[in-house]
Structures are given as structure tokens and as C-alpha cells.
Amino acid sequence: MQLATWNINSLSVRLPQVVAWLAANPVDALCLQELKLTDDKFPFAALQEAGYHAVAMGQKTYNGVAILSRSPLRDVVRNIPGHDDQQARVIAATMDTATGPVRLVNCYFVNGQEPGSEKFAYKMRWLQALHDWLRTELAAHPRLALLGDFNVAPEDRDSYDPVGLRETIHHTTEERAHFQALLALGLTDAYRMFEQPEKAYSWWDYRMLGFQKNRGLRIDHILVSEALRGTVKACTIDRAPRKNPQPSDHAPVVATLD
DNA sequence: ATGGCGATTCCAAATCGA
Numbered sequence: 001m002q003l004a005t006w007n008i009n010s011l012s013v014r015l016p017q018v019v020a021w022l023a024a025n026p027v028d029a030l031c032l033q034e035l036k037l038t039d040d041k042f043p044f045a046a047l048q049e050a051g052y053h054a055v056a057m058g059q060k061t062y063n064g065v066a067i068l069s070r071s072p073l074r075d076v077v078r079n080i081p082g083h084d085d086q087q088a089r090v091i092a093a094t095m096d097t098a099t100g101p102v103r104l105v106n107c108y109f110v111n112g113q114e115p116g117s118e119k120f121a122y123k124m125r126w127l128q129a130l131h132d133w134l135r136t137e138l139a140a141h142p143r144l145a146l147l148g149d150f151n152v153a154p155e156d157r158d159s160y161d162p163v164g165l166r167e168t169i170h171h172t173t174e175e176r177a178h179f180q181a182l183l184a185l186g187l188t189d190a191y192r193m194f195e196q197p198e199k200a201y202s203w204w205d206y207r208m209l210g211f212q213k214n215r216g217l218r219i220d221h222i223l224v225s226e227a228l229r230g231t232v233k234a235c236t237i238d239r240a241p242r243k244n245p246q247p248s249d250h251a252p253v254v255a256t257l258d
Numbered sequence: 259a260t261g262g263c264g265a266t267t268c269c270a271a272a273t274c275g276a
Contacts, residue, residue, distance in 0.1 A: 009264080009265070009275085010264090010265055010266080012265090013264090013265070034265095034275085036265070036266070060266090060267090061265085061266055061267070061273095061274090062266085062273095062274075062275090111274080111275060111276060112276090113274085113275085113276085149276095151275095151276070168276095169276065170276065203276070205262085205263075205275095205276070206262090206263035206264055206275095207261075207262040207263045207264090208261090208262055208263085210263090217276075219276075246264090249263085249264080249275085249276080
């Protein structure tokens with residue numbers, strides 16, 4: 001079984017690339033972030049044609065998340081229950097597989113812009129709410145994967161310039177503490193379960209030849225619960241779509257499980 | 259220190275992303 005996550009920065013623009021990527025990478029589930037479109041504009045038909053069911057939580061212009069899957073999705077939850085939020089950032093659903101159900105939690109974490117800002121404070125509140133909800137979600141669904149654009153570089157090795165960017169957004173002590181709190185729930189960063197190349201990132205700035213110079217951050221992650229941990233066989237970042245004409249600034253992350 | 263690119267929207271200067 002393969003699970004993937006990809007921030008596609010506008011599904012309207014990137015739909016052809018998503019369909020092409022799925023044809024070349026027929027994963028069982030793909031979590032998308034930054035749809036930037038409302039549900040009435042979501043391309044259910046084109047994705048069905050590509051062989052995928054889909055559930056979505058969209059919004060005009062900003063944010064928006066969806067889960068695509070080979071098999072039907074059930075028990076869909078949109079945004080964090082009990083956490084009032086104007087922004088479409090979370091969608092969770094259960095996928096039945098040969099080895100049992102898997103709970104998929106797809107998140108577009110808050111960016112936060114700048115430490116000390118109101119947006120950063122919103123990021124901290126959102127991270128706390130996610131953590132508190134995931135505790136109950138994990139109890140209800142032991143086989144759980146948390147996938148998405150976390151907007152956090154968990155460690156110095158996840159940044160192209162950890163010294164120059166110390167305590168800037170995605171690198172702050174507070175954001176990293178929240179990431180560690182998610183791990184403390186029993187989740188494991190699938191990418192770090194395996195030996196990986198040096199300077200491996202999942203996002204590169206469009207500006208200043210960021211990708212060509214590999215000035216990137218590893219901010220897109222797949223975390224797996226204790227019950228799934230032993231079944232994870234591989235986790236990779238697929239840099240190929242970042243080389244496409246008109247690419248997303250993020251690359252897909254793929255986890256392979258038994 | 260700032261902007262640099264790309265997408266979106268009251269269609270075009272402003273906002274947001276990371």
C-alpha cells in the first residue's frame with residue numbers, strides 16, 4: 001500500500017500534473033493541500049476517470065484539502081471538531097485495505113508568516129487544537145496516518161540554511177516543540193525511519209532559482225501511528241514534478257506500507 | 259534590509275505563501 005501527500009498550490013492549475021503523476025504513481029491514497037477552489041469546482045469527474053474516489057473540503061482562493069483514494073472513503077471529518085476555523089485545513093477519512101482500515105488525516109498546517117504576528121498566534125492555537133483532537137482520533141483509530149504540509153522543518157537538517165534561518169518561520173523552537181508533541185502521541189516521521197540523502201527537501205521557493213540551487217525545506221510529512229509503524233517499508237520524496245513546466249513549489253512525499 | 263515567483267481576485271494592484 002502506498003500513501004502520498006502533495007501541496008499542489010491550486011488544483012485548477014495543477015490538475016493535469018496530478019492526473020499524470022497518479023498515472024505514473026498509482027498510489028492507494030493521495031492527500032492534496034492548497035486546492036484554492038470551492039467544492040462546486042472540485043474535479044470529481046476527472047479524478048474518477050483517473051480511477052480515484054475523492055472527498056474534499058475546499059474554500060475560495062486559499063487553503064483547501066482533499067483525499068483521493070483507489071477504494072471508497074468513509075467517516076469523513078472536515079476541520080478539527082470543536083475548533084472554530086474559517087479556513088479549510090483538515091479532512092480525515094477511513095480507507096479500507098486488505099490489511100484493515102487506515103485512518104487518513106490530511107492537514108494543511110497554518111503558515112504563520114512571522115513569529116510574534118497574529119498569524120503565528122493562530123498557528124500555535126491551531127497546532128494545540130490539532131494535537132488535542134488527534135489524541136482522541138488515535139484512540140478511536142489505532143491505524144492512523146497524519147499526512148500533509150506541516151509548515152514546520154522539524155530539525156536543522158530539514159532546512160537549507162538552519163543557521164541563517166534560526167528562529168524564523170518554520171524553524172522556531174515553538175513550532176518544533178509542537179511537532180515533537182505530535183510524535184509524543186505515538187506518531188513516527190516515516191521519512192526518518194530510513195537512511196535518506198543529505199539535504200533532502202520537499203519545498204523550494206519559486207524565486208532565486210531555489211530548486212536549481214536546492215535551497216529548500218522539508219516541511220511536507222507523513223507520520224504513522226504505532227500500529228502502522230512496523231508495516232512501513234519505504235518513504236521517499238519525488239522531486240520529479242518540481243521539474244515540470246509550471247510546477248507546484250512542493251514535491252510529493254510517498255510512504256510504502258505492507 | 260528588501261525583493262526576487264506564482265496564483266488569485268471586484269481584471270489589476272494587492273494579498274498570501276514559506
